[in-house]
Amino acid sequence: MTDSFKILKQHVTFEGTLYFCSHFSACCRCPMNFSVYVPQQASIAKHLPVLYFLSGLTCTEENFMAKAGAQHYAAELGLILVAPDTSPRNTGISGEDAAWDFGAGAGFYIDATQDPWNQHFQMYSYVVEELPTLIAAQFPADTTRQSIFGHSMGGHGALVCGLRNGDRYRSISAFAPIAAPSQSEWGQKALTGYLGSDPAPWSLYDATAIASSLVTAAQPILIDQGLCDPYLAQLLPERFVKVCQAKHLQITYREHPHYDHSYYFIATFIEDHIRFHARHLNP
Amino acid sequence: MTDSFKILKQHVTFEGTLYFCSHFSACCRCPMNFSVYVPQQASIAKHLPVLYFLSGLTCTEENFMAKAGAQHYAAELGLILVAPDTSPRNTGISGEDAAWDFGAGAGFYIDATQDPWNQHFQMYSYVVEELPTLIAAQFPADTTRQSIFGHSMGGHGALVCGLRNGDRYRSISAFAPIAAPSQSEWGQKALTGYLGSDPAPWSLYDATAIASSLVTAAQPILIDQGLCDPYLAQLLPERFVKVCQAKHLQITYREHPHYDHSYYFIATFIEDHIRFHARHLNP
Numbered sequence: 001m002t003d004s005f006k007i008l009k010q011h012v013t014f015e016g017t018l019y020f021c022s023h024f025s026a027c028c029r030c031p032m033n034f035s036v037y038v039p040q041q042a043s044i045a046k047h048l049p050v051l052y053f054l055s056g057l058t059c060t061e062e063n064f065m066a067k068a069g070a071q072h073y074a075a076e077l078g079l080i081l082v083a084p085d086t087s088p089r090n091t092g093i094s095g096e097d098a099a100w101d102f103g104a105g106a107g108f109y110i111d112a113t114q115d116p117w118n119q120h121f122q123m124y125s126y127v128v129e130e131l132p133t134l135i136a137a138q139f140p141a142d143t144t145r146q147s148i149f150g151h152s153m154g155g156h157g158a159l160v161c162g163l164r165n166g167d168r169y170r171s172i173s174a175f176a177p178i179a180a181p182s183q184s185e186w187g188q189k190a191l192t193g194y195l196g197s198d199p200a201p202w203s204l205y206d207a208t209a210i211a212s213s214l215v216t217a218a219q220p221i222l223i224d225q226g227l228c229d230p231y232l233a234q235l236l237p238e239r240f241v242k243v244c245q246a247k248h249l250q251i252t253y254r255e256h257p258h259y260d261h262s263y264y265f266i267a268t269f270i271e272d273h274i275r276f277h278a279r280h281l282n283p
Numbered sequence: 284m285t286d287s288f289k290i291l292k293q294h295v296t297f298e299g300t301l302y303f304c305s306h307f308s309a310c311c312r313c314p315m316n317f318s319v320y321v322p323q324q325a326s327i328a329k330h331l332p333v334l335y336f337l338s339g340l341t342c343t344e345e346n347f348m349a350k351a352g353a354q355h356y357a358a359e360l361g362l363i364l365v366a367p368d369t370s371p372r373n374t375g376i377s378g379e380d381a382a383w384d385f386g387a388g389a390g391f392y393i394d395a396t397q398d399p400w401n402q403h404f405q406m407y408s409y410v411v412e413e414l415p416t417l418i419a420a421q422f423p424a425d426t427t428r429q430s431i432f433g434h435s436m437g438g439h440g441a442l443v444c445g446l447r448n449g450d451r452y453r454s455i456s457a458f459a460p461i462a463a464p465s466q467s468e469w470g471q472k473a474l475t476g477y478l479g480s481d482p483a484p485w486s487l488y489d490a491t492a493i494a495s496s497l498v499t500a501a502q503p504i505l506i507d508q509g510l511c512d513p514y515l516a517q518l519l520p521e522r523f524v525k526v527c528q529a530k531h532l533q534i535t536y537r538e539h540p541h542y543d544h545s546y547y548f549i550a551t552f553i554e555d556h557i558r559f560h561a562r563h564l565n566p
Contacts, residue, residue: 011543011545011547011548012509012511012541012542012543012547012548013542013547013548013550013551014550014551015551018547066349066350066546067349067350069352069355069550071547071550072352072550226295228295258295259295259296260294260295262294263349264294264295264296264301264354265294265295265296267296267297267352267354267355268296268297268298
């Protein structure tokens with residue numbers, strides 16, 4: 001479906017170019033949007049490492065690029081940034097826009113199995129497989145050097161996609177991730193809606209469950225969490241960290257007094273995250 | 284009217300605090316919103332210099348703080364940032380929301396003389412006099428050290444407020460300012476609407492006219508302009524620069540090929556602007 005690829009608009013920023021794109025997704029069976037920042041180094045290097053950012057509930061492909069301040073550091077360090085939309089949209093599924101925490105804007109990076117969501121909501125396969133293939137076809141991306149990070153629902157997505165694919169992503173980080181969704185209200189609603197009420201398959205999309213069943217070493221992980229985050233009860237990062245520490249995974253977990261769940265929190269620590277990934281992508 | 288001052292929400296970011304505030308404005312005779320970033324240095328220094336940012340058409344007090352990436356550098360350099368809303372809103376004036384380039388979101392930093400706009404649209408006095416008094420009362424601000432900058436309509440506002448008040452602002456900068464509004468469509472519409480069709484008083488709010496009639500040296504001025512800006516015909520920065528150069532004003536004018544009018548342009552050069560102002564505010 002590469003021939004459906006379209007650049008909708010572009011902006012030069014920090015000497016590189018930010019593209020807002022759409023294409024027809026084969027796995028979601030609908031048009032999908034994403035944004036890509038290609039730094040200036042692309043004019044010299046043929047292939048640059050790629051850092052994927054997965055956004056949180058209600059976000060589109062724009063929030064991260066507009067608010068996080070990430071391009072500054074991607075430009076300095078020569079990384080391509082990719083931020084997909086958080087779900088299929090305008091699919092015609094009844095009730096798609098009824099809730100802010102399920103359906104449109106809330107794909108939870110899950111391959112849905114429940115009708116009607118399974119017709120379009122295949123965000124796990126989209127992020128892990130289809131989108132990187134498209135990025136490699138359209139941009140100067142080195143698909144052997146990928147890392148992934150995200151915020152809130154997207155932090156959950158980054159941990160899940162990253163931990164399940166040690167061969168695809170070199171490092172994983174998250175801001176305030178939904179780290180044990182089987183154990184929180186937001187998570188249970190999404191897991192039930194997309195996967196059904198039998199919790200057996202939920203563990204495929206629960207970072208804490210994935211970490212506890214890991215048999216090999218995982219990639220390096222960095223997590224930042226604000227302690228004035230009003231959603232702490234939905235996030236439960238400490239449960240994930242406890243499992244990682246028990247399994248001797250390479251995890252850095254930082255708690256920040258006074259910080260909340262907003263992009264003002266993300267912007268404060270984005271430099272640390274991008275430098276963390278760059279160390280693993282440009283060794 | 285200090286007792287109407289309210290903090291609506293706040294976010295810790297870059298170790299300082301960003302406040303979204305409202306108050307009842309005496310000169311606009313309605314509630315007005317603004318945002319203030321107070322860096323961590325305020326916990327030690329009693330009074331910090333203040334840098335005002337005036338936003339462009341359609342913006343509120345939020346756009347700059349969310350998108351420009353300015354807090355990073357204000358935190359490093361110990362500056363308070365203040366960003367007012369771009370106009371009174373919900374005043375009850377008929378047609379206030381009818382146009383994107385006049386009325387709500389488009390106050391043009393003018394003290395209107397034309398009925399009904401003169402009842403509320405007194406943005407020049409608001410920015411230059413009322414808001415700094417309120418900031419000094421509510422925040423650890425050193426009102427003897429102020430500078431001003433802005434974008435597009437707000438770049439116009441910064442040049443006008445700055446050049447007319449050499450005693451109040453130490454330095455002036457602008458991203459893609461509407462620099463000769465008497466000579467462009469956007470400017471003529473606003474000047475006619477707020478001041479009437481007789482162009483005599485327009486020169487009070489036209490940076491190029493103000494510069495050409497200056498009898499004393501002005502503050503240092505920095506202007507950045509993208510050459511892929513689709514609004515160049517509305518902005519006319521080169522006319523302002525030509526007058527400044529003829530008057531031997533201390534102006535740095537930089538043109539940037541490939542850059543457009545967006546916040547992605549502002550974010551790229553925000554560090555330069557804040558360092559420029561800091562040199563004059565923290566000499």
